[in-house]
Amino acid sequence: MTTMKTLVIAEPRKMVWTTRDKPTPAAGEALIKILTAGICGTDIHAWAGNQPFFSYPRVLGHELCAEVVELGSDARGFERGQRVALIPYISCQQCDACQSGKTNCCEKISVIGVHQDGGFCEYLNVPVSNLLAVDDVAPEAAALIEPFAISAHAVRRAGIVAGEHVLVVGAGPIGLGVAAIAAANGASVVVADTSEFRRQHVNDKLALAALNPADENFYDALREQFNGRLALKVIDATGSPAAMNNAVNLMRHGGTIVYVGLHKGDLVIPDSEFHKKETTLMGSRNATREDFDRVRALMASGKLRAEMMLNEHFAFSTLAEDFEPQVINNRELIKGVIYFDR
Numbered sequence: 655m656t657t658m659k660t661l662v663i664a665e666p667r668k669m670v671w672t673t674r675d676k677p678t679p680a681a682g683e684a685l686i687k688i689l690t691a692g693i694c695g696t697d698i699h700a701w702a703g704n705q706p707f708f709s710y711p712r713v714l715g716h717e718l719c720a721e722v723v724e725l726g727s728d729a730r731g732f733e734r735g736q737r738v739a740l741i742p743y744i745s746c747q748q749c750d751a752c753q754s755g756k757t758n759c760c761e762k763i764s765v766i767g768v769h770q771d772g773g774f775c776e777y778l779n780v781p782v783s784n785l786l787a788v789d790d791v792a793p794e795a796a797a798l799i800e801p802f803a804i805s806a807h808a809v810r811r812a813g814i815v816a817g818e819h820v821l822v823v824g825a826g827p828i829g830l831g832v833a834a835i836a837a838a839n840g841a842s843v844v845v846a847d848t849s850e851f852r853r854q855h856v857n858d859k860l861a862l863a864a865l866n867p868a869d870e871n872f873y874d875a876l877r878e879q880f881n882g883r884l885a886l887k888v889i890d891a892t893g894s895p896a897a898m899n900n901a902v903n904l905m906r907h908g909g910t911i912v913y914v915g916l917h918k919g920d921l922v923i924p925d926s927e928f929h930k931k932e933t934t935l936m937g938s939r940n941a942t943r944e945d946f947d948r949v950r951a952l953m954a955s956g957k958l959r960a961e962m963m964l965n966e967h968f969a970f971s972t973l974a975e976d977f978e979p980q981v982i983n984n985r986e987l988i989k990g991v992i993y994f995d996r
């Protein structure tokens with residue numbers, strides 16, 4: 655086969671099937687055959703046209719599990735037939751962040767499937783330096799290593815260790831990943847979300863307590879979970895300033911707040927509480943190879959399972975037709991994985 659089926663966002667709200675040439679890997683690249691792909695909130699925003707940095711036409715897909723089918727010259731470290739996950743970030747290696755070793759914060763970062771064409775197609779060329787070997791992880795879970803790695807990065811930034819009282823605000827894919835990884839670290843984890851459906855998912859699939867921050871007795875319920883105390887670490891995964899303006903009030907002395915949610919609007923930090931409690935405030939951006947490795951190992955050991963984040967499956971062959979009715983209009987979608995039926 656020299657051509658391949660490719661799903662292109664031609665313009666906002668318009669997905670079309672296109673036939674493209676199957677690529678040939680250049681030096682340092684692998685040609686990968688996509689097996690599964692996760693659908694991210696970014697994909698949905700790109701479809702809707704409300705992602706300012708997006709340009710069209712674009713092939714989405716940055717949460718990928720694939721098989722190596724061909725290797726370009728000098729593409730070392732992988733073999734044909736090997737199962738891999740994509741680390742989609744390409745950093746410039748020159749900016750201040752990259753020079754400080756924080757390539758996840760690169761000022762000129764290019765994300766495969768966001769700033770350049772990704773994997774909602776049958777085959778993709780990628781630098782081998784962007785691959786992670788995942789032979790010990792099933793394709794369904796391997797497609798979720800990237801969102802779980804973003805969560806793992808936030809957990810690592812917060813320094814969450816066994817026995818700590820951790821409140822995760824927001825039970826979308828990122829918050830669920832944070833809660834699952836913090837619990838795998840041995841922390842005592844409570845999740846807060848205004849959505850009853852998402853709280854039920856936390857109870858059922860993570861076996862953790864989930865509270866509604868809009869409830870009158872929220873603070874009392876939180877204290878009850880944490881042996882009469884407030885949280886030591888709060889991780890925000892909502893992206894809602896309304897959810898987090900009072901985060902410092904949820905903390906006890908010497909606590910840490912990590913914002914992984916990207917807030918559409920400024921945050922308000924209650925000054926007196928912030929000083930009085932000597933609160934630490936941190937951001938968390940993307941993930942590093944270390945975070946991807948940690949997630950792969952947790953998945954291989956059975957401590958992280960796809961179902962903790964995943965609740966829908968889609969077929970690649972009908973995705974253009976299904977995207978609006980089943981992805982966009984599905985109020986109960988948390989995370990979907992696409993199967994590449996050929």
Ligand SMILES: NC(=O)c1ccc[n+]([C@@H]2O[C@H](COP(=O)([O-])OP(=O)(O)OC[C@H]3O[C@@H](n4cnc5c(N)ncnc54)[C@H](O)[C@@H]3O)[C@@H](O)[C@H]2O)c1
Pocket residue numbers: 695804823824825826827828829846847848849852867891892893894896897898913914915916917938939940941
């Ligand atoms: N830092 C990074 O590198 C990075 C990477 C990916 C995503 N993100 C951000 O992380 C955030 C979460 O992503 P997601 O895909 O899980 O999103 P999502 O929209 O699926 O989940 C957000 C959750 O927050 C809940 N929520 C909203 N307002 C709330 C409130 N006031 N109180 C409690 N819960 C509330 C919602 O019910 C929902 O369950 C987004 O802001 C996203 O942009 C950051």
Ligand SMILES: [Zn+2]
Pocket residue numbers: 745746747748749750751752753757759760761762763
């Ligand atoms: Zn850089």
